[in-house]
Amino acid sequence: MSFASLIEMINKLPHERAFICPKCGRRDAVNVLSIYTDCPQCSTRQKLRGYGAVGGEVEDVIDAVLKWMGSGASLDAAMKRKEELDHYSD
Numbered sequence: 001m002s003f004a005s006l007i008e009m010i011n012k013l014p015h016e017r018a019f020i021c022p023k024c025g026r027r028d029a030v031n032v033l034s035i036y037t038d039c040p041q042c043s044t045r046q047k048l049r050g051y052g053a054v055g056g057e058v059e060d061v062i063d064a065v066l067k068w069m070g071s072g073a074s075l076d077a078a079m080k081r082k083e084e085l086d087h088y089s090d
């Protein structure tokens, strides 16, 4: 896979993932990066993603970037770049 197609996949990834509770049938949605969710109606826990260590999903790439952003000064610098992207790239 090329970087260009990976970037396109990230750009097209919706922020929410729809799910149907296997126990009560309730339909809902959670953030697409969530690995687990608890049904708001019957509290049944449901796994929504593969384990991060496997690394086969575009969500895993986003997790890797989030980890890479680090903390402290590194995170501050990454968030400064995000502000630039949010304000000047559209």
Ligand SMILES: [Zn+2]
Pocket: 021, 022, 023, 024, 025, 026, 039, 040, 041, 042, 043, 044
């Ligand atoms: Zn349920």
